[in-house]
Amino acid sequence: MNDARTIRISLPDLFDFKECLWFLDRNFDDCMHRVADEAATRAISIEGQQFVIRVAQRQRVLQVTLLEGVSTPASKALIRDYVIHWLDLDKDIAPFYQLLQKDERLAYMCTGFKGLRLIAIPDLFEAICWSIIGQQINLTFAYKLKRRLTEAFGTAILHEDTPYWLFPEPAVLAGAEKEVLRSMQFSEKKAEYVIGIAQAFAGQKLSKELITALPDLAQKQKILTSFRGIGIWTANYALMKSLKDPLCIPHGDVGLLKALVNHGIIKERNDTAAIDRFFKKFRGWESYLVFYLWRSLAPR
């Protein structure tokens, strides 16, 4: 292996790459990456530079191979940071497992999902668009819409004749015709929302830096929900998946409610008091708990 195009990241405790791959490859057609031969391959764009990377485990390290793009010490450092953020490698999740262990209804997750990390959508624009797309429709359909949008407005980077897609740039989507999105089966409103968010990002009225700089969660939620199409669920989902805010609970999420009922934590989906009581025991790990509860919905 050409060492100049390889990055090695030592594995943290309580990390299982196969669990993460399972999540990336669960039964949906996600256009942002491919999983094959126990490796994940995707395109990424960092500071204007585009790459195709492949991530695989080699003994006790995670090996990132640069398949396309310019390899320099600087670009390798950026890619390393990206992967660490994407797979949440720099977090010690032992305290979360201790909390799970205390609840007999959830303790099985410590072994059943051992090493699963909260997989991120590092690009806030993509995270917001994705959560808007996913509002109130089933995930199979949502992934179809995302693929149509990406293949129409995004950029493909070829590696060995295979296209790896980058999510559309805000400036490109900002100029999209609503009718084009309608023809992709977007609803009238979703088309408006996505284009509106693209215009906000393109016009610097919204950015990851802007949200990150805000002092507390309530502020971030307030700003995000001031944009049309972003309600509290979408705001929390985006904060959880892109900014890795540990406290975010996508309240009202049907999958979350289903999982809570499944585990006997609530009987009625509107029992918000019981939900609050339950999450209080996981303070600081709310987002991880939500992620693991979603995980519990899928068959092995």
Added chain:
DNA sequence: AACCAGGCTGCGC
């Protein structure tokens, strides 16, 4: 063939 899907907005009270 109903009912559901990783909700949001706008309105009426």
Added chain:
DNA sequence: GCGCAGCATGGT
């Protein structure tokens, strides 16, 4: 401030 209808369309 809270509840609720309407939305828009594919999956199961």
